[in-house]
Amino acid sequence: MKQKNKAFDQVDLNASKGSIWFNHLNRVRENGPSLVEDNHIEDTSFTTRAIHAGQYDDPVTGALGTPIYQASTFYLNDETYEAIEEGRGRDALIYTRYGNPSQWAVQNKLASLENAESSIVFSSGMAAISTTLLALLDKGSHVVSSRDLYGGTYNFLYEDLQKYGMEVSYADPTNIEEIEACIQENTKMLYFESLTNPLLKLVPLHDLAYLAKKYNLRLVIDNTFLTPYNLRPLDHGADIVINSATKYLGGHSDLIAGTVSGSRKLMDRVWGQMLKLGGSLDPHACFLLERSLKTLGLRMKAHNSNAMELANHLEDHPQIKRVYYPGLASYPYPEVVREVLHTGYSGMISFEVEGGDQATLDFVKALRLPKEATSLGGLESLVSIPFNTSQASLTREQRRSIGIQDGLVRLSVGVEEIEDLIKDINQALEKIKVQEPCLTI
Ligand SMILES: *Cc1c(COP(=O)(O)O)cnc(C)c1O
Secondary structure, eight states, rough: OOOHHHHHSOTTTSSSOOOHHHTTOOOOOOHHHHHHHTTTTTTTHHHHHHHHTTOOTTTTTTTTOOOOOOBOOOOOOOHHHHHHHTTTTTGGBBBBTTTOOOHHHHHHHHHHHOOOOOEEEEEEEHHHHHHHHHOOOOOOOOEEOOOSSHHHHHHHHIIHHHHHOEEEEEOOOHHHHHHHHHHHHTEEEEEESBBTTTTTTTTOOHHHHHHHHHHHHHHEEEEEHHHHHHHHGGGGTEEEEEEETTTHHHOOOOOOEEEEEEEEEHHHHHHHHHHHOOBBOOOHHHHHHHHTTHHHHHHHHHHHHHHHHHHHHHTTTTTTTEEOTTSTOOOOOOOGGTTTTTTOOSSEHHHTTTHHHHHHHHHHHHSSSEOOOOOOOOSSSSEEEEGGTTTSOOOOHHHHTTTHHHHHOEEESSSOOHHHHHHHHHHHHHHHHHOOOOOOO
C-alpha cells in the first residue's frame, strides 16, 4: 500500500484526462453556471463559504438570501436565443429542467464546498447516481465496483446496466489488489462509496485515484456518509463526487435531493443526460438545501464529536460485542486510509449487541431518543437494523458472508447532547440484559 502511494504522488492529477479529443480542445472552461461572482470568499474556511458562496440576494427588493424562483419557464430574449444557438444552454435561463436561479445558487454553494468547478442538484440521490452513470458510460463499458453499496445503486448496477449492454465487476472495496485485478480492456469507471454501509469501511481513495490514472478510468465516489466537511474526494483524484443530499447535506430529515460535482467538462455531460432523464431539483427544495448547507460544517462538527464519544463508550460496554467506527483505534484498516479525512469520521456507527437479532430488536424498541427509521444524517438520531431493513433481502448466511453478524445495529448519531444519548442507550441495554437466574438455597 505504502509503495502504491509513493507512485501516486508522482502522478500529475491536474493533467487532463479523458478522450484525446477533449485533451486537444483549447476552449476555456468556465465554472458555474452562476448569477453572481463569489467575491470575498476566496481562501476562506469551509463554514464561511457554506454561508456566503452562491447566495443570490434578491436584486429587485434587496431582500437578503436567494429567493425561491418558483417558475417553470423564463422570458426568451436575444441573449437566450443566442445561448441556445451557440450550445450554451446550460448558462442561460430558459426552462427549469434546464436551469433555474434557485438551482444555480445552491449548486454554486456546493461547488465551493466540494472544491469543484461545477455542481448539479438532482431530485434524489438515485437520480444523481443513475444520471451520472448513464452520462459517462457507453454500450460495452465495464465498471469496477463493490457489493458494499447503497441498495438502490447496487440494483441499478446489477439490473439496469446489463440491459444497456454494460458489465460490472464487484470487488472488496478495501482490497486494492482485488480491485486492480478486476480491471479489463473495456473498463471505463471505478465506482465506490467513500465510507460504506453498514460496516463503515473506508475505501483507499489515494490508491483508487492511482488506479484511475494508471488505466485512464473515471473515478466516481459516493461521499454521502462523510460529506465534503470530512472529505473532499475531488482534492484526492476523484473525477466526480456524488451525495445523497437527503442525508447530511439536507440534514433535517425533510427533503429528498442529490448532488453531483466535478469539472465543468464532465458536469456538462451529466447535465445533458439530466435533461433527458428529467431528475432536476424543484426550486423550493433548492431553497431548503441551500439553507441546510449553511450549517453543514456546524452540524458535522457535532455529529463527528458525538459519534466519536459514543463509539468509545460502546466499545467499553460489556453488552456490546463489537463497534464499527473509523475513528476507533480498533478500526481494522491501514492507517493510510484515514489520512484523507480532515475533521472527523462522521456520525454513523454500527455495533453488535450481545444476544443476537432478538436482543437487537428489543434494544431498538427500548430506546427513547433515537427514532427507529431508515435514512441517516438528520439532527435527530436514527436507528435501524440491517437484517430487517437494508440487507433484508439476504439470507443469514449471505449476510454473514459479507461481514454482517447477528445483532448488528446501525445508528445515525444525531446532534442531541451526548450525555442524553449515552444515558438512553445505557437504559435500553440495561432493559435487555439477560437476567442471571436467581440463586435459591
Ligand atoms: C440514501 C443513499 C443514496 C440514495 O439517495 P436518495 O436521496 O434516497 O435517492 C445513495 N447513496 C447512499 C450512500 C445513500 O445513503
